Amino acid sequence: MTAINWSVNEVVEISGELFCIESRAASGELNLRHIRDNRFVSFTDAELATLWSANELIRVIDPNGELNDRHRNMLERPYTQLPEAIKKAAEWRLPYMQAYVNQRLRKRSKKALARLIAEVAAAENHAERPSVRQLSRWLDSWFQIGSPDLRDIRCIAPRFHLRGNGKDRFDPDVEDIVLETIEEMWLKPNKDSGAEILAVANKRIDYLDPEGREARFLDRDGKLRRPSLRTLYRLLNSIDTDVVVKGQRGAIEADRTCEPVVRGPQASRPLEQVEMDHTLLDVIVLDAERNVPLGRPWITVALDRYTRMIIGVYIGFMPPGAHTVMLCLRNAIRPKEEFLERYPSIRNNWPCFGKPKAIVVDNGPEFHSRSFKEACLALNIDIIYCPVRKPRYKGKIERWFGRLTRQHLHKIPGTTFSNTKQRGDYKSEKEAVMTLADLKCSILKWIVDDYSVSIHRGIDCAPVVKWEEGVRKSPVSMPSRQGDLDILLSHVEDRKLTRTGISLHGLLYSAKTKEFKRLINRADKPDTVKVRVNAEDLNSIQVEDWVTGRFIEVPSVDPEYTTDLSLAEHAILRQKVKERLKAYERVTVARLVETRHDFRADIQMLKRAKKLTSKRLIAAIGEDRDDLLPESESAPTAEVTGVETSSPTAAGKAPVKAPSTRRRRKASAASQRQAAPTTDARPNADDDDDDDDDDLSFRTRTAASGIVAEILP
Structure with a gap:
């Protein structure tokens, strides 16, 4: 077994706890004393080497805290990461330390150190030599590390790059006032300028009593020293970026711009996420x-x-x-x-x-x-x-x-x-x-x-x-049936189920089937049932059986209107009908069918005349729904658009010009005054006891769904 050169009283950290090496037993095991509770444990060199390889054992450089922060920071940094000037100066000092250790000098007399400096300078061809006092300071730094194995070139590396003004320039109360003012006026969304911050801070400093303050914090007039504008800006620039961003632009922006960029969540197979x-x-x-x-x-x-x-x-x-x-x-x-x-x-x-x-x-x-x-x-x-x-x-x-x-x-x-x-x-x-x-x-x-x-x-x-x-x-999985997918991936609404069917967006859905009849007459019928709607086709809906969870297809009672009708197109048609009705009149399917026919005829003629200016009309009625816009006859087209046309029954005669838009509006208003209000032949066609859409503002609903369309003459 290979023995490791451990020093007596050397401190090691094992799994976050400190131990002191007391002695080595005759068997070769090391006796370690726990620094906090003085209990003893034994380890072999092989066990300690395994802990060191697993990064669970660390040889403590400064167990007693005798090193200052700058020296400790220097020893904790890898030598390769030090600035080139620092490494060059440390390499110039190292031969003097090696000569002292190799000669095993016991004394640090001025004469012995001077002789050592002369020998090393001659051997290394150094034009400049260190003084005896400098070499003595280097030796202090070298032997301040207890274990010889832990002493390396970093012990004598110069630390002038860490120097600074070690003394406070301003009274602690002045510093507190400046920092509080910065926090109040700089670390906020509508930040103030440096000059404004300094002016407010100086006013607050004026309330401090200079009596009893240290003389170095006072100026010639006996007042407390204050930072200059340049000093204030240096202080502002020294604040960490994440603190500034959080104060000025919020925690979310600080999290977005200042957090370390790491790899996002990953998946292990297709369609997992x-x-x-x-x-x-x-x-x-x-x-x-x-x-x-x-x-x-x-x-x-x-x-x-x-x-x-x-x-x-x-x-x-x-x-x-x-x-x-x-x-x-x-x-x-x-x-x-x-x-x-x-x-x-x-x-x-x-x-x-x-x-x-x-x-x-x-x-x-x-x-x-x-x-x-x-x-x-x-x-x-x-x-x-x-x-x-x-x-x-x-x-x-x-x-x-x-x-x-x-x-x-x-x-x-x-x-x-x-x-x-x-x-x-x-x-x-x-x-x-x-x-x-x-x-x-x-x-x-x-x-x-x-x-x-x-x-x-x-x-x-x-x-x-x-x-x-x-x-x-990892093969992919599929739903059980295509039809189930179409039902599940449709819009869900709650509607009241009555004997007349289900009213939805002003349309009525009902069926003369045994299944639907049993559904509307069930004793446990809830107040509302779940309805699934395909917004691309309003010709039928899917109604849930609240017991079995199955969906029943219920067709529209007005297929001549709802066939190939989208929800967006239906919304526009209802809007046009409501604009033509009086306050006491209601929207009926008959009026919707009539309006739909006129609406499509208008679109065809306005397309040819290049007068359709709605930017989202095509999106509302469907981008690829030209097949739903049949060519209108010449007479209705002329009546709507006001363009010249020839009557098919008056061949050879001069073409008759259709009335102008203004005349048509007057004629339409007169005919509406003479005509009786149109009522629906089917009773309760548009009734809904809970939340009928007729009670809502149609413009509000269409705007919420992103539909804005109109036909300009």
């Missing part, structure tokens, strides 16, 4: 028919943490909400083959699909919605909420948004760039050339054909390669 978030795209799109700027669309993305693959995406004008989250999640779970058939220009495969184990989201209201939570519960998906205002906990998707913006969006004509300084004089709306469909195809092509096959620095391979390797080891 999926990050989901939204952002507003930095590009303006045009309407395909009118070449009018529609604005900036939103994108909702689901990113797999393990592979960095994009597994789901939604792009549209609908602002972030429960519905956009559901559409993105549906796209993430479903296979992408049928989806990619709409975009033949995309060459590569998009193999990502399956049910995530957990979804990592922020604290937006859409992620706390009932629809999202219930869908995740039903699909057995965990929801991981990030700490408030700490986006670094889902930093992978945040960085992906930045990559999409820099590498793709900023290269598209019509980009808005990230800020006004970067945009400069660039006219984004004037340069815009892409429609929403073009932008969708462009982004999806970049995701599948560029990003997915490019080397990702975080995983050292392409995301699609990482996905394919991961799913071979």
Whole structure:
């Protein structure tokens, strides 16, 4: 067994406790005394060497606290990290110390040290020699370390870089006043200038009594010394950055900018954790028919943490909400083959699909919605909420948004760039050339054909390669049925179930089926039932059986109106009908059907006339819903738009000009005064006993959902 050279009375720290080496036994074991409770323990050299290798044993340099802070700091720093000037000076001093130790001198007489200095200087060819007093101070620093094994060149390294004014320049009360004033006036959002801080501090110092103060704190006039403006600014600049940022910009900003950057949470297999978030795209799109700027669309993305693959995406004008989250999640779970058939220009495969184990989201209201939570519960998906205002906990998707913006969006004509300084004089709306469909195809092509096959620095391979390797080891899981997925990923509302059916957004849903009849006549029927609504198709809803949990499909009683009708389009139609009605009249399905026909006819003619100025109308009725806008007949079109047309029954005659807009408005007002109020042939068609939407402001609801559309003549 190899023995270690331990010194008697040497102090070592073992697992945070201090021991003093007392003696070595005849068996070779070392007897250590616990400094705090004086108990004895024994260790072999091998055991102590093992503890030292595990970094559980430390040889204490200064157990009695005899070294000053500067000397201790010097000995705790690695020699290689010292400044070059310090290392050069220490290497110049070292031969004198080695000569003293090698000659085993017992005395430090002036004559002996002078002779030693002369010998070493001659041997090392030193032009300058240290004085006897200097060498004596170096020896004190060298032998101040008790164990010879712990003495090295750092013991005699100069510490002039740590020097400073060791004495206080100002009275302690003056320093306290200055620090308190800085905290009150500098460490706040609306900070004051240094001159203002100094003026307030001087006024407070004036109230201090100079009597009994030390003379070094007084000036020639017998008043307390005060810091100058230059001294104050040096003090302000010496405050730690995190303290300044926290005081001036808040704790959240300090946490964001001053905390060390570390690697974020990781996953061990595909779909173990999926990050989901939204952002507003930095590009303006045009309407395909009118070449009018529609604005900036939103994108909702689901990113797999393990592979960095994009597994789901939604792009549209609908602002972030429960519905956009559901559409993105549906796209993430479903296979992408049928989806990619709409975009033949995309060459590569998009193999990502399956049910995530957990979804990592922020604290937006859409992620706390009932629809999202219930869908995740039903699909057995965990929801991981990030700490408030700490986006670094889902930093992978945040960085992906930045990559999409820099590498793709900023290269598209019509980009808005990230800020006004970067945009400069660039006219984004004037340069815009892409429609929403073009932008969708462009982004999806970049995701599948560029990003997915490019080397990702975080995983050292392409995301699609990482996905394919991961799913071979950990196959993805799928829901039991496609129909269940469509039901779960729909909007949830509570509505009252009556004999007339369910009233929802002014529409009535009912069915003459045994299952629905049994449902409305159950004795244990609750006050409200859960209803799932597909916002893209209001032709039917799903009503929950509160006992079994199954959902029953209930169709609309007005299929001629609700077929291929979206919730956004229905909202606009209701708004137009309400604007035409008198105060005592109600919205009826008959009026909605009539308005829907007129509305679509107006759109077709205004598209041809280039007079449709609503920027979000196309988003409201559906970006790809041109098939829902049939061509209107010439006579109604002329009546609506006021353009010249020819009657098909009056061939060869001069064309008849339709009445102007002003005349049509007068004629319409006169006909409404003569006509009786229209009532619905179906009783209780629009009744709702609990919270009918007719009682709410329609404009408020549409504005809350992000729908702002109108038709200008």
